[in-house]
């Protein structure tokens with residue numbers, strides 16, 4: 001009987017798609033990353049977040065719609081690894097290819113801003129893992145003139161959802 005319940009629960013998770021949404025994992029000791037990541041994961045598991053992403057028809061520098069990107073984030077079925085690195089001389093808050101690397105020298109800012117960064121980098125990681133390429137990205141490390149690109153827009157959607 002117990003076996004039956006476990007199997008049906010797994011089946012249900014699979015059917016509603018919840019377990020497949022992209023999530024982040026951090027095994028380091030930085031408390032700011034830990035807390036921000038927990039909130040980022042709550043947002044990345046929230047269907048309301050994907051509804052907002054879906055509503056964006058056009059981003060700069062890509063042909064991918066919000067609908068397409070939301071679907072990639074929802075169906076990736078992957079936990080993206082997050083690591084910290086220390087570089088006070090870099091302008092970058094983070095860098096990402098297959099894993100997300102957060103610059104721990106740039107964490108003296110609001111929770112909302114750090115959560116924005118984590119979700120922004122998640123967009124890059126999903127892009128990389130799904131397309132083996134950066135098909136929806138930006139140039140440079142500042143939002144100046146780049147704020148209509150997918151990572152910046154979607155990071156901002158997440159930031160606006162932080163209570």
Ligand SMILES: [Zn+2]
Nearest residue numbers: 120124138151
């Ligand atoms: Zn970026």
